[in-house]
Amino acid sequence: MKITFLGGGNMAAALIGGLVKQGFKAADVQAVELSAEGRAKLESQFGVRAVESLDEQALACDVLVLAVKPQQLKAAVAPIAGRLTTQVVVSIAAGLRLVDIGRWLGDYHTLVRAMPNTPALIGAGITGLFADASVSAAGRAAAEQVLAAVGSTVWVAEEAQIDGVTAVSGSGPAYVFHFIECLQAAGESLGFDEATARKLAIDTVLGAAKLAADSDEAPGVLRERVTSKGGTTAAALASFAADGFPAIVTRAVAAAEARGRELGEQLGRD
Ligand SMILES: NC(=O)C1=CN([C@@H]2O[C@H](COP(=O)(O)OP(=O)(O)OC[C@H]3O[C@@H](n4cnc5c(N)ncnc54)[C@H](OP(=O)(O)O)[C@@H]3O)[C@@H](O)[C@H]2O)C=CC1
Numbered sequence: 001m002k003i004t005f006l007g008g009g010n011m012a013a014a015l016i017g018g019l020v021k022q023g024f025k026a027a028d029v030q031a032v033e034l035s036a037e038g039r040a041k042l043e044s045q046f047g048v049r050a051v052e053s054l055d056e057q058a059l060a061c062d063v064l065v066l067a068v069k070p071q072q073l074k075a076a077v078a079p080i081a082g083r084l085t086t087q088v089v090v091s092i093a094a095g096l097r098l099v100d101i102g103r104w105l106g107d108y109h110t111l112v113r114a115m116p117n118t119p120a121l122i123g124a125g126i127t128g129l130f131a132d133a134s135v136s137a138a139g140r141a142a143a144e145q146v147l148a149a150v151g152s153t154v155w156v157a158e159e160a161q162i163d164g165v166t167a168v169s170g171s172g173p174a175y176v177f178h179f180i181e182c183l184q185a186a187g188e189s190l191g192f193d194e195a196t197a198r199k200l201a202i203d204t205v206l207g208a209a210k211l212a213a214d215s216d217e218a219p220g221v222l223r224e225r226v227t228s229k230g231g232t233t234a235a236a237l238a239s240f241a242a243d244g245f246p247a248i249v250t251r252a253v254a255a256a257e258a259r260g261r262e263l264g265e266q267l268g269r270d
């Protein structure tokens with residue numbers, strides 16, 4: 001399977017790196033990237049062909065992944081409008097709706113919306129997928145194969161749910177990194193040096209996530225097992241509750257989902 005990425009920034013690099021690490025042949029992966037520095041990095045890091053514009057060789061692919069920023073997508077696809085034939089086009093752009101992307105591509109509807117996340121770089125991503133009704137089973141399978149190479153995948157029943165996936169798992173790694181930053185800073189405030197506080201924070205998140213993933217129990221049950229009556233964890237959780245931690249998370253995720261919808265509505269008017 002030949003895969004071309006239109007846009008070779010952060011997310012494309014995470015996906016390309018993941019694909020190559022998982023055994024996809026670098027010769028079958030291409031990237032179209034405006035910045036010369038970005039192209040040089042993709043070529044040297046992953047051995048893929050990186051070009052400045054979508055030439056015939058880059059267009060001759062089975063799956064074309066649209067990996068530019070939502071605000072850049074309409075202009076980025078303009079040169080290929082009306083030139084697509086059988087390629088499955090997978091947009092990973094936040095918010096943008098298939099109907100608008102299809103229109104910008106010159107009424108081309110072999111389209112899939114996908115929302116991956118950056119842990120794809122180490123094969124630990126999670127991607128939500130939604131396909132236009134006209135995409136064949138083989139087209140869906142091709143899109144899924146690309147994203148499944150870099151982590152797990154879930155298909156959603158309605159396109160609007162991709163904005164929810166974006167808010168929970170697309171943006172989610174940033175929330176977790178932010179929690180790690182905060183836990184590290186809290187450790188430093190207790191007198192640990194930076195390296196020790198970072199290790200305590202990262203290994204805790206890693207271990208807890210692994211335990212939650214490997215366990216049949218709900219995360220709430222695992223939380224209760226840490227929480228001795230009248231103990232230290234109970235003191236911390238009472239402080240979280242008093243500060244409204246669950247509502248803080250719910251509001252943040254709702255803000256991300258609303259921003260996705262807003263981006264789709266705003267940019268789709270064009
Ligand atoms: N980062 C993440 O965690 C995730 C991002 N996404 C989605 O992925 C997409 C890309 O995000 P991200 O990788 O973070 O963004 P980046 O800005 O890092 O990457 C986009 C790249 O595309 C380049 N570009 C812009 N226009 C063109 C063009 N016409 N032809 C070729 N290349 C072009 C940009 O160059 P220049 O910088 O010069 O403009 C930039 O290098 C977005 O739509 C985002 O919503 C989805 C899931 C997770």
Ligand SMILES: O=C(O)[C@@H]1CCC=N1
Pocket residue numbers: 094166170171
């Ligand atoms: O912040 C963003 O808009 C993109 C989409 C999901 C992660 N990054």
